[in-house]
Amino acid sequence: MYRIILLLLLGNIVSSISIVAQHDYPKALNLSTYFLGAQRSGDNNSWIHEASHTEDGSALSPQVDLTGGWHDCGDHIKFSFTNNWAATMYLLGYHFFPSGFLDNYSSAFSAPPSNGIPDILDEVKIQTDFIIKSFNNGNVVQQVGSGDYDHSGSFAEPATQSTLPTNKGGDPRPIYINSNCVNIIGGAASALALMYMNYSDYDQTYANECLASAKEFYALGKQKSGSCGSVDCSSGGNPCYNLSSTSSDDEMAMAAACLYESTGEISYRTDAENYFNSNLWDGQVHYYGGMDLIAAAVLYRTTADIKYLDFLKKHFTFHSKAQYNAMGFYNYQYSSGWGNLQYTGNEAFIASLIHSLDGRINSTYYDFAKSNTDFILGSHDELGNIPANYSFLIGYDELGGGYPLRPHHKAAFGSTKTDWSLFTLESNSPGSVAYAFELKGAVVGGPDDSGNYTDKIDVFQNSEVCTYYNAGFTGALAYINMIENNLIAQVKELSGQPELVQNGRFMTIKQGGQMQVVDAVGKLVIDQKVNKNQTINLSDLKVDVYFVKLNGLSHATRIVIK
Structure with a gap:
């Protein structure tokens, strides 16, 4: 992913375009x-x-x-x-x-x-x-x-x-x-x-x-x-x-x-x-x-x-x-x-x-x-x-610095031999044996105590x-x-939970039925019949966490009174 920056200075009519790599x-x-x-x-x-x-x-x-x-x-x-x-x-x-x-x-x-x-x-x-x-x-x-x-x-x-x-x-x-x-x-x-x-x-x-x-x-x-x-x-x-x-x-x-x-x-x-x-x-x-x-x-x-x-x-x-x-x-x-x-x-x-x-x-x-x-x-x-901009996430190279190619991973290496011969060959001469798969998405162990990274199959402290x-x-x-990316979180209610909207000390409950509100220690503080989309005044409740139940179901929706 890249960001294009355009600079235009009027007068001397000096312009430049630079492309800056960004993370995706x-x-x-x-x-x-x-x-x-x-x-x-x-x-x-x-x-x-x-x-x-x-x-x-x-x-x-x-x-x-x-x-x-x-x-x-x-x-x-x-x-x-x-x-x-x-x-x-x-x-x-x-x-x-x-x-x-x-x-x-x-x-x-x-x-x-x-x-x-x-x-x-x-x-x-x-x-x-x-x-x-x-x-x-x-x-x-x-x-x-x-x-x-x-x-x-x-x-x-x-x-x-x-x-x-x-x-x-x-x-x-x-x-x-x-x-x-x-x-x-x-x-x-x-x-x-x-x-x-x-x-x-x-x-x-x-x-x-x-x-x-x-x-x-x-x-x-x-x-x-x-x-x-x-x-x-x-x-x-x-x-x-x-x-x-x-x-x-x-x-x-x-x-x-x-x-x-x-x-x-x-x-x-x-x-x-x-x-x-x-x-x-x-x-x-x-x-x-x-x-x-x-x-x-x-x-x-x-x-x-x-x-x-x-x-x-x-x-x-x-x-x-x-x-x-x-x-x-x-x-x-x-x-x-x-x-x-x-x-x-x-x-x-x-x-x-x-x-x-x-x-x-x-x-x-x-x-x-x-x-x-x-x-x-x-x-x-x-x-x-x-190198600068070296990614430790295999398959990710948005900044152009490269990423690991030789992780310590049996399935990615893909040897069907029943001994250590190919592993030994690759250990002694990195790159001599082609991996069967690129292990896309793996985060490798990373740099050692000296700030170095060794991209070798046998240096598992770094490459596993x-x-x-x-x-x-x-x-x-x-x-x-x-x-x-400004992705607004969607609040997902469990099946059977009351659907409600809380606005300070007021709560609008979307379903109708018998509503019960219990406090954090299980004490019943409200028990009343409500209609669909009815707004409930919670001003009498002290600052605490409460759970709203409907029609005797065990699932509850949590609300916080501040």
Whole structure:
């Protein structure tokens, strides 16, 4: 996308035309969403590979269908911990900024024509389908596939790997079940509750299934204790992938907050406030190991309690100054030399949430979100060995600086050999082996601690991609797309919710019937019959959050009296 600037100075009749490259946010958002189609496992019409690992779950007794879901990163393991977090992040982005998202294609092969469902929901449904299946007789699936087998067996693409022996990542893969992974349980409930709210406009039956499953997961989480990461670490496997979590309260707080917004049931709000940890270290970057910050965003949205917004702002203050300036020559949010751009995108998303929740009155938050998102898209000078305007989003080159060509990703590499020969050849001589696919839309790990980027298949610290690397970045992109292109948010009511328009302390309700208004602790404050399009005076209500119900239905519409 380009902006044409015309300068005309009268008198000396001096004129000039310059063409300034600009970012194309819809294009970037389409790419970032499209990437998820490459992460599909099973027989799910992925645009990058044939059906693969179609026997997941067959090794259990009795057998359980655990096919589908997402591959975690450039390999083919399915970690519930990271994938549930990623699904929650994508769905939260849509929940807050729906008008910023796109509908360019259908679910099958992530290809046109559009199907009337936002593309991000088509993609994340692949994972929520798996989450629903992963609840197994009071236990949950912690991991599908062995890291040792998957990583050491070969660098073959998914369909080929499926045909190999089990100890080389082939079918049937080992399934790891655990009853005490409360962080995974809470993450599952969070994603499903959000999918319920997001999908109700498109398929109420599926949305209801998600809500029922979210409640089931949440009830189990309340009975259990403990948190889990990746199996390979706890079992002493080599190598150790160290996907760890120190707590599960944050995931349970997020789950309860989402269920409170989904149902209006006060018990979920009480739980969310009890689970919420207001003492999180400000310097903790937002990543797959935590949901404290996004739980605060949902709680502020549903309760209007300023302490949750202050919590978010305090985090932002740390990361926009101390962390940001610690590596100031990068001129972007920096946290780690391994996969850092995931944190850059995540912090941009948190800043977007704050800017939105704060009424868009302080541009500092938006400027931070946009500048960090733009950095990933190539808005930077020369850095280390990185050319100016180099984009870290594969397939995006609006500024003309190029983008990565050799990511660490088995499916994109596309080898059908059952050994490491082609990987070794490409590692020793980058560019010598043609990739089967360009991995469009993937955000790579990014620069290392020295400010350099190595576009090599074996330098996975820089070049690997993951479902969760794109998660915060995609939400921030949607928000920026919404703001920059003046896309007015459409408020979508859940089926059965009262449709109303609030104007200060007056509320016009569109349907007729018996209306009830309850306060934030569930106390009934108004119970009266209303006519269609009747305006109700709410002047007697004190400042607080309330929920409006109609005709005894459980779904409620939230209003805030200020």
